[in-house]
Amino acid sequence: MKDVRRPAGPTPTATGTASLRSLAPVLCVLCVGLFMVWLDTTIVNVALPDIQESLGTGFTGLQWVVNIYTLTFACLMLLAGDLGDVHGHKKVFLIGIAGFTAASALCALAPNIGVLLAGRALQGASGAVIMPISLSLITSLGGTPRVRAAAVGIWSGAGSLGLAGGPLVGGLLVTHSGWASVFWINVPIGILAAFAGHRLIPARHERAARRLDIAGMLLFSAGVGSLTLGLIQVNEWGWTSPAVLALLSLAAVLVAGFAAWELRTRAPVLPLALFRDRGFTLPNLAGLVTFFGLFGVLMFLSVYFQSFAGLTAYETGLRFLPLTAATAVAAPVAGLITGRYGARLPLAGGCAVSAVGLLFLAQVRMGDGYLEYIGPFVLIGFGTTLAVTPGTIAVLSAVMENRAGMGAGAVQTSRQIGGVLGIAVLGTVVVQNFRDRLPGALTAVPADRRARLADTLSSGGRPDLTGLPDQARRAVLEPAGRALADSIQTAMAVAALCNLLAALLVLFAMDRRDGRPASPAKGGIR
Template sequence: MTEAERPARPGTGRTQRPPQPAGDAVTLRSMAPVLVILCTGLFMVWLDTTIVNVALPDIQESLGTTFTGLQWVVNAYTLTFACFMLVAGDLGDVFGHKRVFLAGILGFTAASALCATAPNIGVLLFARGLQGASGAVIMPISLSLITAQGGTPRVRAAAVGIWSGVGSLGLAGGPLIGGLLVTHFGWASVFWVNVPIGLLAALAARRCIAAPRGHAGRRIDTVGMLLFSAGVGSLTLGLIQANDWGWTSPATLAVLALSVALLAGFTGWELRTRAPVLPLGLFRDRSFTLPNLAGMVTFFGMFGVLLFLSVHFQSFEGLSAYDTGLRFLPLTAATAVAAPVAGWVTGRYGARLPLAAGCAISALGLIALTRVPMDDGYLEYTGPFVLIGFGTTLAVTPGTIAVLAAVMENRAGMGAGIVQTSRQIGGVLGVAVLGTVVIRHFRDRLPHALAQVVLPDGDRARIVEQLSSGGRPDVSGLSPGARAAILEPAGRALADSIQTAIGIAAVCNLVAAVLVLAAMPRRAPAPLKGGTT
């Protein structure tokens, strides 16, 4: 019996809510109130993945932190997000998706308020970590709550398409929304904006969402959860810090070796325990494994593009945060168009073809982007950004539906957690691996790019060091001609390095498209009743 079906208790003042329609009676219209609430939470989570980037210069000036501190303003969120994703999905299965979703919304709201009022960089990093952990709860649980509403496979596919599209809009719209907020209200506004939205979403969720309370008698795989969180956390930490520590430094090798040991221990434990947090037998099903792989690859390219082009636009092309957001507007618009299309196509034809097409279209967009000179104007970026946005969203929706169809309905939270974990790890790998490509190529090209620039030895060393760290050099004391002589060739060297990394991402997307097309079974989406447990 769901909460909506329970009679009101005498003296409580609660009124009985009408039961939700079941089975084929469930439509998108009947799901609309719940879908709005769930998408609101998801939008906040994805928005905070990218919105903070445009606020970093103001944060640095206000809190007096270093460039490394600014990196961790982004990385603290990514790290905790990746660590807690799978854990959150399984907790929802055990304790009830509604209860865990409410905890995530309230935790994210409180963490956002703490970010906005942080008096120093240490408090801000702690609050960003809480945001990431809470966001990891919201994302898979919101997807599980969609499946809990019932409906035909086609209705669920359309609902997941809307859910995916809203998340993609939050991710792609972060730079534009952040630029507007920072320009008019300061850096704290990118966090304050979550507070009223989060409180309203929590109140609405408590009243409107009816979902099973969970499987209280089921055992919780505490050891598996801890090993997975520690293993993924160590892996993420090593990949993020490798560019600062060096890929062959003792610190990097030690952290990565620790992650291998922890994940190996996690694998061994999952094979022995009776109630695993991640049933490894699921990976024998290509309808489960390949969509997760494809999602990882598409986010690998997307995260790299957003990060490094944002740096180039602001540091070397002189665009403001708002203008940078406008430059990405075609990508944002494409996600809005692709989301309902992806849901409809998947519901009608199954996941295999749209998933492969999404990876291929993303690859074409990335290839086209390598042909655009980085100093070109707005229109030259429109076509590639449209292809990347449309292709990524087209791959996300059928991948999500295929994975959920491969698991038992009472493990939907676990399935949703795996989907989002794989994509987040793809994003981390994109930033880390493609970042290494960009930095190494840039550092190799930099001496040649600045060979003709005449500077005092002290200024040259300082500028080269600033450029090598990925920042805009301080050229305020130089003449206009000297500034142009430094920034123009350095910008071309960085652009060439970024295009090399984008080409690698394109190849990865093409390989994923071929694998999905060749190896994924041809079958329509299942109604989430069978599968491997």
């Protein structure tokens, strides 16, 4: 197997003289592309009720508006990174920007749910190109290791800001311009990014002198796709349903086949020897765990705020503002700390801070005012971003420079799978606890409507209480809201424990030298 670790000694870009200021124009283009991709991961959540009313779809259709984006995104990330390594990062990045822009216009113009889902699938595929390739381009911009660490910190902050700011931006747009505006906003941004990227991003002629591992890519994409689809459908079909078990079993078979193939092929898309390196494996694991908690917070609290707390889409976005602001503050801090001290301490610290934030959130009385959420949201936003930057730098430090696309694809795939797991596993915790608490909340509902209402509530849908007197409506919404809040807090406690365990694992098992840009990497793995 070819050497996939960065060799000892400086790389051409590591000895460059470029400063962060001189890299700013190109870095700005890359950050805009990343911001747009992460924004669309969460911006659509607050638009779902309006989409349901406008397109006349059911709750399952709404789930797929979110899930089809996640599915294509997770499946194609590693493939896109390798395509950039072989065919040129600038060219593949611009194709991704063009595809995302066109897909956004298709979503905005969708006359029915089928067209909207097709557009969202294309958005996810294009986002899977933009994200790892933009990170790969940063590694080729030049500058000292500390300059590149700072650049990765800014890049990570732009992504975290888009992810956390989605509910706020989406709420503002939906309130004033309708649901289609959450997609139209990408069109002018995408056109400007494509034009600026064509003019500013340097076209490097050095490309990986190898063939694409088509078989490995297909096995990986099919395996991740089966896993993601199975996890997405868990809350609708149940963990023991034949369809979910079949999908998860198929995923296991495909991943095993992928591993067997990668061990025998001469040019693997993901060299498995990398997983023997804790500097590669532990940052990927930490990224998975932090996004596990973050996606759960954004998803379930968005449902609670709008369906039971009586907040509008815009008010829901405002409630998440402390989380958004914390990501903006944490990004440059994380880059500076990692550039000076390496990845281990900030990565462990980010997981630990996220754990504390989630634990505090599990203690908040959800009926209380806005101020109760500020502390937990600040900690979760700061902790997640503090972990993202050093994790990214550590993974890129572990691979050869001509495999930067592969490394970027791997770290982003692990985080996306973490988000899907968060919605699936934490969603199961929420739904099961909520269903156990529902009977006592529905005693005021007529018997002929009770079963249907219970099913809607436990699935996270907007309850239909038309025809009920005000007193009966309050008798349902208030106890049901408390039951949902208690269930969400149980899930947050689970996520906090996972983040704490990840922090301890990184702190005690990760090498102090991993992800330390100022020192040469360890010997290569063959």
